[in-house]
Amino acid sequence: MLSPSATSTLAAATHGSGQGSALVGLSGELAATAHTIAQAAVVALIVTGVAAFYLLTCLVWPFGKCRRCHGEGKFKSPLGSAYRHCGRCRGSGLRLRLGRHVVNHIRATRGAGTNTVSKGNKK
Numbered sequence: 001m002l003s004p005s006a007t008s009t010l011a012a013a014t015h016g017s018g019q020g021s022a023l024v025g026l027s028g029e030l031a032a033t034a035h036t037i038a039q040a041a042v043v044a045l046i047v048t049g050v051a052a053f054y055l056l057t058c059l060v061w062p063f064g065k066c067r068r069c070h071g072e073g074k075f076k077s078p079l080g081s082a083y084r085h086c087g088r089c090r091g092s093g094l095r096l097r098l099g100r101h102v103v104n105h106i107r108a109t110r111g112a113g114t115n116t117v118s119k120g121n122k123k
């Protein structure tokens, strides 16, 4: 936190020839700062909104096409009808989307926070 006097000194120093223009410079800088903060807030709001929307879509549609086999789940041999399963998606052709990993992580973290022994599959 800058005290008003320190701010006006700073403004006067910034704006050079201070012939009583310290006050104008101060208000101008304050306006500029407020403008920048407002812009940053809007950007942050948009980013948060887009991220929330993306996570929501990952909640409803958790899978995308596997990138290696393009959703086929298998690679066909050029000879005959032979094929092999895609190793990346193990033949499912599905890929868990990045946002779903985040959702899963959040869920796991929240579950750990509730301190309940829910699954009991520890060996």
Ligand SMILES: [Zn+2]
Binding pocket: 066, 067, 068, 069, 070, 071, 072, 073, 074, 086, 087, 088, 089, 090, 091, 092, 093, 094
């Ligand atoms: Zn695949």
